[in-house]
Amino acid sequence: MARISRVDPAAKVAEDKHRPLSSRSPITMTRHLVLFGRDQLIYPTSWKTAKCPSRRILRIRYRKKTTLRYGPPDVHFDVETQMQHERRRLEARERWIALEKVRQLELLEFELAVMEAERRVQEKQYRLAMKEEKRWAMVEEKEEKEKEEKEKEEKEKEEKEKEEKEKEEKEKEEKEKEEKEQEEKKQEEKKQEEKKQEEKKQEEQKQEEQKQEEKKQEEKKQEVHVEHRGDDISGDLAIMWCFAFLGWLLWWLRLERLGKGLVFFVEVVAFSALEHARMRHKRAAEKDEEKQETRKAPKLTWRESILGWLTVLFIPGLLVTMDGGGRSGAIIGES
Structure with missing residues (x-):
């Protein structure tokens, strides 16, 4: 039974360098099997289940020193088979290194493409921002012009209103003067009429007094002297x-x-x-x-x-x- 002290560090995936052994992804396990062959049996110390959005994934915790058995545990292979397995392992390692390089190049290309896309997006955003600034500048200019025009119109309206008010006030003053003159004339006419009426009344009173005096004189003439008949009995x-x-x-x-x-x-x-x-x-x-x-x-x-x-x-x-x-x-x- 052959023993290997430690798994080759080149067999590890770059994504799982900083991850603990208990959180290895299933992709890592498939690559491990590709590198070391399917006839290698790995005996884990414990199995642990974890939740995944799609399905449950089996994760494996490895020992520091794992034992690899070639074939069934009761069969021992010779040196030739061990050499074949070693060659296969080295070929798989070379293939993995080439794949890793290709993957790194692809990642770099992807990162460059992403950076380029971000640059283009930033340029577009900058252009849009400039356009918006220009548009807002135009809008602000238009608004300022409109405000100035409105202010001018309001000033003109206020001036017109002031002129109209002044005209109306002048007309009102003229009307009030005319009304006052007419009232004064009417009052003078009323006073004259009152004086005439008073004179007429005085004349009538004098005539009435004369008539009353004449009546009294007539009554005095026509008075009958009757003896007082005394008190009522x-x-x-x-x-x-x-x-x-x-x-x-x-x-x-x-x-x-x-x-x-x-x-x-x-x-x-x-x-x-x-x-x-x-x-x-x-x-x-x-x-x-x-x-x-x-x-x-x-x-x-x-x-x-x-x-x-x-x-x-x-x-x-x-x-x-x-x-x-x-x-x-x-x-x-x-x-």
């Missing part, structure tokens, strides 16, 4: 009625003499008052006839007449009810 008659009722109440309370006397006294006073008023009216009528005036003398008022008739009729009736009709006739005859 309706209140006196009402008081007499109250006393008569009081007398009847005393009679009803069995104070017969006192009640009859009070009623009799009230009857005498009432008849005398009525007679006195009648005589006064007669005298006034006679005086009017003597003066030959058309005015009639004043008569009794309706209250006086009503109370007089009730007094004439009702108080004797009270006496009749009290006395039973004996003395009332005599009293009425005397009255």
Whole structure:
């Protein structure tokens, strides 16, 4: 059984130089098999699984000193077979070195192509940036021109508006002056009219005063001197009625003499008052006839007449009810 102290370092892939043995890729394993032949059996110390986007990949951890067996473990080969395997290994190493050089060249070409593409992209970006700057410069110039034009237009508009406002103010002032003059004229006309009206009123008042004076003089001429007929006796008659009722109440309370006397006294006073008023009216009528005036003398008022008739009729009736009709006739005859 042949032993190899260490795997040849040239058999390692450049991509896996800085990687641990536990993270070898499956491409590395295929290249290892290509380099050392498919009849070499590698016995790992442990197997470890890891997750992959597409499938699970078996990763192998190697020993520092691996043992290579040629064929089954119970068969021993001679020196010729070992030499053949050694030649195969060297040929595979040469092939791998050539492939590695080719790969490095391809990588360099790829990197150069990438750099060239990046340069082109940068140039394009620079050109686009320059174009954009020019475009923005043009846009800014246009905007500035537009702003200047707008400012000019606004200034012109403001000037026009100011001129129009000044014109309007002047027109307003002229109109106000005219209105004031017209108002002053109207006020003067009103004052003159008021003066005329006052004069007219004064004249009318004077005429009215004259007319009133004439009327007063006529009334004084046509005044009728009538004798004053005195106070109204309706209140006196009402008081007499109250006393008569009081007398009847005393009679009803069995104070017969006192009640009859009070009623009799009230009857005498009432008849005398009525007679006195009648005589006064007669005298006034006679005086009017003597003066030959058309005015009639004043008569009794309706209250006086009503109370007089009730007094004439009702108080004797009270006496009749009290006395039973004996003395009332005599009293009425005397009255």
